[in-house]
Amino acid sequence: MDTARISLPQGRPAADIIELSDGFVIVLDxxxxxxxxxxxxxxxxxxxxxxxxxxxxxxxxxxxxxxFGDAEFVRSFTVAHxxxxxxxxxxxxxxxxxxxxxxxxxxxxxxxxxxxxxTQS
Numbered sequence: 001m002d003t004a005r006i007s008l009p010q011g012r013p014a015a016d017i018i019e020l021s022d023g024f025v026i027v028l029d030x031x032x033x034x035x036x037x038x039x040x041x042x043x044x045x046x047x048x049x050x051x052x053x054x055x056x057x058x059x060x061x062x063x064x065x066x067x068f069g070d071a072e073f074v075r076s077f078t079v080a081h082x083x084x085x086x087x088x089x090x091x092x093x094x095x096x097x098x099x100x101x102x103x104x105x106x107x108x109x110x111x112x113x114x115x116x117x118x119t120q121s
Contacts, residue, residue: 011053011073023084023102026077032056035092040099042085047077049097 018025030038032053039050052072079085084104091098 011071013073013075015075015077017077023100024080026099026101028075028097028099029095030073030092030097031095033095033097038090038092038097040090040097042079042088045079045081047079047088047099047101049073049075049077049099 014029016025016027018027026047028049030051030053032055033051034054037052037054039048041048041050050073052070054070055066079088079101082103083101084106087102089100091100
């Protein structure tokens with residue numbers, strides 16, 4: 001039997017986006033992806049996640065037909081102006097990438113204390 005391999009298009013991992021009181025969480029499901037193969041970049045208002053999933057190769061096994069395996073992916077998200085871009089965090093655990101995008105406090109109402117101009121002698 002001849003060995004066949006289907007060319008896989010770039011994948012698009014599933015993502016959940018959740019709003020919290022202090023920010024937004026994006027969770028991407030990335031089975032087969034290692035932390036070392038991931039990159040997360042912020043380009044202006046675009047957050048870009050890239051990575052590569054590698055199929056584990058077992059000695060003594062010769063693949064005859066593969067419909068999943070090595071694949072690259074790119075996923076991008078538009079970052080709202082309400083996000084504090086300097087404090088975005090990324091955590092990778094058990095095949096899931098979690099991005100935390102904190103809400104900016106800039107522009108939020110705040111109380112400004114009023115000092116007395118009177119000087120005491």
